[in-house]
Amino acid sequence: MNTGFYVSEIDEKIFARIDGKSYKKNCSVPLSELRYLRLLHKDFRGETATGELICNKAIADALTDIFQKLFAENYPIEKIRLIDEYDADDELSMRDNNSSCFNFRYVSHTNRISLHGYGLAVDINPLYNPYIKTVDGKKIIAPANSVEFEDRTKNFPHKIDENDLCVKLFAEHGFLWGGNCWDDEKDYQHFFVEMGR
Numbered sequence: 001m002n003t004g005f006y007v008s009e010i011d012e013k014i015f016a017r018i019d020g021k022s023y024k025k026n027c028s029v030p031l032s033e034l035r036y037l038r039l040l041h042k043d044f045r046g047e048t049a050t051g052e053l054i055c056n057k058a059i060a061d062a063l064t065d066i067f068q069k070l071f072a073e074n075y076p077i078e079k080i081r082l083i084d085e086y087d088a089d090d091e092l093s094m095r096d097n098n099s100s101c102f103n104f105r106y107v108s109h110t111n112r113i114s115l116h117g118y119g120l121a122v123d124i125n126p127l128y129n130p131y132i133k134t135v136d137g138k139k140i141i142a143p144a145n146s147v148e149f150e151d152r153t154k155n156f157p158h159k160i161d162e163n164d165l166c167v168k169l170f171a172e173h174g175f176l177w178g179g180n181c182w183d184d185e186k187d188y189q190h191f192f193v194e195m196g197r
């Protein structure tokens with residue numbers, strides 16, 4: 001049971017993959033607070049694929065449970081790779097529809113560490129579930145190649161909405177969903193816990 005899913009600490013081998021990338025030189029989150037997850041998921045061809053994800057230890061068990069249930073229900077997730085494979089470039093990872101969690105960074109234009117910087121936020125199928133915000137009347141959409149998925153009244157595969165299994169499973173573990181949290185921005189790919197930060 002549960003073969004294919006495990007949680008481990010960040011050992012030297014894993015650290016070598018993230019050092020200077022998602023785990024930047026100025027990273028203020030101790031490695032001991034992070035966990036590496038190996039998990040299985042169904043890709044867009046319906047085949048079983050292996051995923052890798054780094055998250056905060058506070059949510060490692062919750063994520064394991066959520067991804068086990070998504071896998072059991074054949075929920076399609078295209079790829080779950082460490083963002084370090086994209087040089088920790090969030091835009092490149094999203095453009096490639098990569099689902100990911102930990103990446104040490106600040107919220108744009110602030111000195112606030114992003115919840116991704118603590119490994120407390122997860123993005124699922126981001127190409128189909130963009131981040132949308134209007135600043136000074138100008139619409140920002142990320143990733144930039146997700147414009148055709150901006151209109152959430154349309155039906156298309158991999159769209160996360162209120163009825164999506166991800167929304168249900170993450171909510172059961174106390175996560176919030178960026179698709180219905182705020183009035184002035186939407187982040188349909190983004191599931192997170194506040195943890196009093």
Ligand SMILES: [Zn+2]
Binds near residue numbers: 121123187189190
């Ligand atoms: Zn996110």
